[in-house]
Amino acid sequence: MIHFSRYALLVFFSLVASTGWLYAQLTLAGGNPTLSITTGMAGAEPIAVVNTATTIDYEKSASVQKITVLTSCLGQSFTLKVVATGASFGTPAPEVTLTQGMLATDLITGIPSKPPGPNKGSCTLRYTASATFAQGNSSEQGNDVHTVTYTILAQ
Amino acid sequence: MKKSLAVLAIAILSLSFIQESNAQASANQTVNLTVSAVYKISTSGNPGALTISNGTAGVDALTSVSDNSTTYSITQNVGNTVKVTAYLNSALSSGYTLTLGLASTQGTSAGSVDISNATSGSAVDVVTAISRGADAGQTISYNFSADASAGTLSATSKTVTLTLTN
């Protein structure tokens, strides 16, 4: 009985560790970026701005993982896109347009399980904000404030 | 704290500058409108044939014929010294006489002027002192006369050139 319980616990932890959902890790760094569109060409559209100040630190787990992204932005007026660049592991998905009410969309896929190699990696978040003249300006429309959520999970 | 405020102030200032520079609400364009010297003269068409078909026994001068069926129009913006001259492509033979009269409201008509011997080198004035502006639909009067002693004249075309000149 004693031996059964001891090994059962051991197996439990091993299983837990192998599933990965308990100790997968994702951390955002770089704070909360603000993207300001200030210029535009007559006959064209305002010039989009890019922000690459934020990163995601993430770790391998015992299983193959991916990172998804979604946003919440009530009364969205303008356009915000994100793409992961310089990912240590995994394959960045094409640029994702962040819109209110969207479903979680892949940002990085195929993050390999460990081992071998280093466990910790990162990527840069490249945000691109754009607006058309027809979409107005913040003085009249207010700013767009996105709460962008990234999730790492088993693929 | 002071340093933070300074950074914030610079940031706000920069943003204001950018917005101001892009808030260009006007564009300029230079348009040059030039009016050059303009001379225009035209006629309404050709007069009918001037055919002398009558005369008087004992009188050398045949019965003259005339035509007032055409008009001329002019436009000029040059000045009050502009005039209209007239000449034929070749002079008429002796005994035939073609006179020309141009009515005018903008200038001074010379009345009925003999152009029988007026050629390009000896054009005659028919209207002078035309003031700037337009004069439309003014009557052109031709009168053709001949002497019996000059003989007959088979149908002959003559080109009358009216020149608006300064």
Place this chain on the structure above:
Amino acid sequence: MLAPTVQPGLTFPSFTRSLMVLLLLGGTHLFEMVQAQTTGNHTVTITVATITAVQVSSGSVSMSITGAGVAAGQDLMTVSDQSTNLLWGINSANRKITVSTSLGSQTFSLRVVAISPTQGIAAPEVTLSTVANDFLLSVGRSSGSCGIGYTGLALASQGTGSDSHSITFTVQSE
């Protein structure tokens, strides 16, 4: 947070040995499990400044009345030019574009009208003066272009000469 459960009847020394084995095998994992975070979020703010951009495709236009096309007997002589365009980008609502000239004393008349605007409504043709006149209406929150149609008018009785205009197109509130 996870904590190992202890089954009834398990003796402490045995539990200790098991825990040690566990720590040896998965201690690192356990530490990670304590720190584990599968989601993260941050706030991204987009601000769009008030942008008003207007420009002409060419800075100068030359028009000349030479008599071409003028019928003799006609006092009024005109010349037209549609060689340039006006372009704009405006992200504010309720805007119009007006036009004026700097030339207060004009010998001849110069008229202007917007031709085939891609956005907004062309105002009727106006004779340029130093007072701003409507050129394009309802161009708020739009980007577009239109041809600039100039017509110069001179009477023969006005003689010869030239006028040099500095034309200003201005975006204004409607």
Place this chain on the structure above:
Amino acid sequence: MQRTNILKLLPAAVLFALFGVMPPGTAKAQGIIAQQTVTLEVLELNKIGINRNALTLIIQEADVQAGVPLPVTNSDGALFWMTNGENKKITVASSNAAPRFNLTLMAVDVEQSAGLSLPEIPLNDAQTKDFIIGVTRAVGRCQIRYTASTQVSAGTGRETYVITYTITGS
């Protein structure tokens, strides 16, 4: 100095040559033309006229010794003509084909170069006879001298002649 002036005029000359445009203020001696075609014609015209439409010659005297009536003449009538044609003549014809009395006529005082008068012409029939010849692009005038005579045997009476003058091609 002259070269400088030519160089100054060169741009205006080029402008005019290329576009027919003269700069303001350089309009001197420039102009524009309009042309009309005038057709002139003078038809052949032959006109003839007479100043007295009716003349009366009365034979009322006779030479008693010779036993014949004396002829009478009348030159009151004048003939006028005009022709711009070549080689014309004036003819005369009487309406009286068989006159009882004698009537002759002749052109006198024909203007120089207006034609050539022919000798006395008897109007003893209705034939057309030349009266004046050599009429070319001329205006002429002459007096018509009529001479009436008769024989005693012709008796008395009245005769009327309608005499027609015609200018015609020779």
